[in-house]
Amino acid sequence: MFKGIKLELEAEEKEFISLDGQSRICNWLYNHLLEMANKHKEIFVETQDTNAAKIVYSKRGLRNLLPDMKKELPFLKSVHSSPLKNTALRVSAAIQEHQKGKKGKRKNKSGWPQFRSWKKSWFSLFYDEPNKGWKLEKDFLIISLVMGCYLKFHIKEASILKNKKLRNLRIIRQAGHYYAIFTVENNLPQQKPIRKVIAFDPNHKNMAYGVDCAGNSIEIAAPYWLKRYDKRIDEIKSKRDHCQKKAKKLIDEKSGKEYFIPSKRWQKYNKTLEIALHKRREQTKVFMFTISNDLCREYDCVGVGDYTPQGGGCTIKMRRAMNNRSLIGRFKEIMAWTAKRSGKLYIEYDEKGTTRTCNYCGYKVEDGLSPSIRKWECPVCKATHIRDENAAQNGLKKVLRELPTKSETSVSLVPGSGLDFIKNRWAWRVLPSGVEKHLRGKDCIQLQASGN
Ligand SMILES: [Zn+2]
Incomplete structure (x- = not known):
C-alpha cells in the first residue's frame, strides 16, 4: 500500500546550516522531554501519582506538554509544530516499546530510552501530514520555518514523485548528504500485459x-x-x-x-x-x-x-x-x-x-x-x-x-x-x-x- 521514496536534496550551504539548526532543536527537545519523563517516572514511583504516570507512559503525555513549553522557550517556535510534535511522540513511543518489552509483549527487550547526541547522529525531522510544514513546488521542497520564512531545496529526480499521493516526509542526513524520504500511496495497479x-x-x-x-x-x-x-x-x-x-x-x-x-x-x-x-x-x-x-x-x-x-x-x-x-x-x-x-x-x-x-x-x-x-x-x-x-x-x-x-x-x-x-x-x-x-x-x- 505504501512505499518510501528516498531522494537527495540540493541547495546552497546556508540552507543546510539552517536545516541542521532545525535538527539540533528537535534533538534538544528530545533530550529535554526525556529528562522530564525521567523526573515524572520518579514521582510516580514515589507517590503513585496518576497524572505523572499519564505524562510518562501515555502515547501523547509528553506531546501535551509542548504548548506550555513553547511559551516558556520561544526558540522552539523556530521549528514548525509538526516535527516538534513528532519529536515528543518519538520519546513516548520509545518508552512504550520499553514497557512492552518489560511485560513480555515484545520479542526483543529494549532499554529505557537514552539521551541522544546530535554530533553522533543527526536528528531526523519527521512531518507526518501532507502539506503541514512542507510542500512541493515543482522540483523543490519547501520547509516552513517561523512567520512565513522557509527553506528551499532542489529535489534530485523529483519526477519520480509525479502523480504520486504523498503521505508524509522524513528528512535525514547520511554521510554528509541530505535526503527526503517521502511515503507515497502505492495503490495504482500493476501494468497489465499488452495485447490490444x-x-x-x-x-x-x-x-x-x-x-x-x-x-x-x-x-x-x-x-x-x-x-x-x-x-x-x-x-x-x-x-x-x-x-x-x-x-x-x-x-x-x-x-x-x-x-x-x-x-x-x-x-x-x-x-x-x-x-x-x-x-x-x-x-x-x-x-x-x-x-x-x-x-x-x-x-x-x-x-x-x-x-x-x-x-x-x-x-x-x-x-x-x-x-x-x-x-x-x-x-x-x-x-x-x-x-x-x-x-x-x-x-x-x-x-x-x-x-x-x-x-x-x-x-x-x-x-x-x-x-x-x-x-x-x-x-x-x-x-x-x-x-x-x-x-x-x-x-x-x-x-x-x-x-x-x-x-x-x-x-x-x-x-x-x-x-x-x-x-x-x-x-x-x-x-x-x-x-x-x-x-x-x-x-x-x-x-x-x-x-x-
Ligand atoms: Zn504509397
Missing part, C-alpha cells in the same frame, strides 16, 4: 482519429455541444462588455488612490459568464473521462500524437483551433491518468511526418498536405488514403516501435494482429449517457471525403 493497441491522431477536424491493430478505425467526434456553449459565452461576453466596467469612481481612504467599480448590470453578466464557463469546463471533463474510460476498457495501450498546432492570432477561426488545442491537451492529461489508474499504458508519440507519409510505401508528400485535403492518393503506390486515418496508421507504427522500451510488462499482441487494411470504421459520439458507437458503411470514404 490503438494509436490516435488528434486534429482539428474531429477530436481524434484512431487505428488499432485489429483493423478498426475510430473517429471520435469533437464535442458538438461545445459550439453551443461558445456561442452562448460570446453572447454573454458581448452583453457584459456593453455595460460600464468603470461605472463608479471611488477613493481609497488609506492610500487616497482612485479606483472604479463596475455597474450592477456588468456584475450580473459577469457572474452569468463565470457560471457558463464553469459548466463548459465540467462538461468537457465528463466528455474526456467517458472516452478515456471506454478506451481503457477496450485497449491495453493507447498512443496519442503530440499535436501542437500553430497558435496565436485572434480571428474566430484561430480561436476555435486554439480551443481545440486545449481540448486535446486536456484529453491527453485525462487519458494518461485514466490509463495509469487502470493499469494500462499511455504513450505520446512524435507526430512529425505522420500526415504526409504514405503508410503503405513510405512515400513522403514533399510540402505536406494542405489542411483542406481530407483524402488523397499516393502517387507511388496509388493507395487511397483518408488523411487522418493514414496519419493514425503511421502513429500506430511508431507506438508499436516504442512499445518494447516503454512497457513494464510483457507485450504479446493478439494473434494475427499487425498493421492491416482497415476493415471496420467506427464513429464515436460522446453523449451524457455514454459513448454512441456507430459502424460506418462501405461508402464511408466518400462521406469522409465530402467533409460531412
Whole structure:
C-alpha cells in the first residue's frame, strides 16, 4: 500500500546550516522531554501519582506538554509544530516499546530510552501530514520555518514523485548528504500485459482519429455541444462588455488612490459568464473521462500524437483551433491518468511526418498536405488514403516501435494482429449517457471525403 521514496536534496550551504539548526532543536527537545519523563517516572514511583504516570507512559503525555513549553522557550517556535510534535511522540513511543518489552509483549527487550547526541547522529525531522510544514513546488521542497520564512531545496529526480499521493516526509542526513524520504500511496495497479493497441491522431477536424491493430478505425467526434456553449459565452461576453466596467469612481481612504467599480448590470453578466464557463469546463471533463474510460476498457495501450498546432492570432477561426488545442491537451492529461489508474499504458508519440507519409510505401508528400485535403492518393503506390486515418496508421507504427522500451510488462499482441487494411470504421459520439458507437458503411470514404 505504501512505499518510501528516498531522494537527495540540493541547495546552497546556508540552507543546510539552517536545516541542521532545525535538527539540533528537535534533538534538544528530545533530550529535554526525556529528562522530564525521567523526573515524572520518579514521582510516580514515589507517590503513585496518576497524572505523572499519564505524562510518562501515555502515547501523547509528553506531546501535551509542548504548548506550555513553547511559551516558556520561544526558540522552539523556530521549528514548525509538526516535527516538534513528532519529536515528543518519538520519546513516548520509545518508552512504550520499553514497557512492552518489560511485560513480555515484545520479542526483543529494549532499554529505557537514552539521551541522544546530535554530533553522533543527526536528528531526523519527521512531518507526518501532507502539506503541514512542507510542500512541493515543482522540483523543490519547501520547509516552513517561523512567520512565513522557509527553506528551499532542489529535489534530485523529483519526477519520480509525479502523480504520486504523498503521505508524509522524513528528512535525514547520511554521510554528509541530505535526503527526503517521502511515503507515497502505492495503490495504482500493476501494468497489465499488452495485447490490444490503438494509436490516435488528434486534429482539428474531429477530436481524434484512431487505428488499432485489429483493423478498426475510430473517429471520435469533437464535442458538438461545445459550439453551443461558445456561442452562448460570446453572447454573454458581448452583453457584459456593453455595460460600464468603470461605472463608479471611488477613493481609497488609506492610500487616497482612485479606483472604479463596475455597474450592477456588468456584475450580473459577469457572474452569468463565470457560471457558463464553469459548466463548459465540467462538461468537457465528463466528455474526456467517458472516452478515456471506454478506451481503457477496450485497449491495453493507447498512443496519442503530440499535436501542437500553430497558435496565436485572434480571428474566430484561430480561436476555435486554439480551443481545440486545449481540448486535446486536456484529453491527453485525462487519458494518461485514466490509463495509469487502470493499469494500462499511455504513450505520446512524435507526430512529425505522420500526415504526409504514405503508410503503405513510405512515400513522403514533399510540402505536406494542405489542411483542406481530407483524402488523397499516393502517387507511388496509388493507395487511397483518408488523411487522418493514414496519419493514425503511421502513429500506430511508431507506438508499436516504442512499445518494447516503454512497457513494464510483457507485450504479446493478439494473434494475427499487425498493421492491416482497415476493415471496420467506427464513429464515436460522446453523449451524457455514454459513448454512441456507430459502424460506418462501405461508402464511408466518400462521406469522409465530402467533409460531412
Ligand atoms: Zn504509397
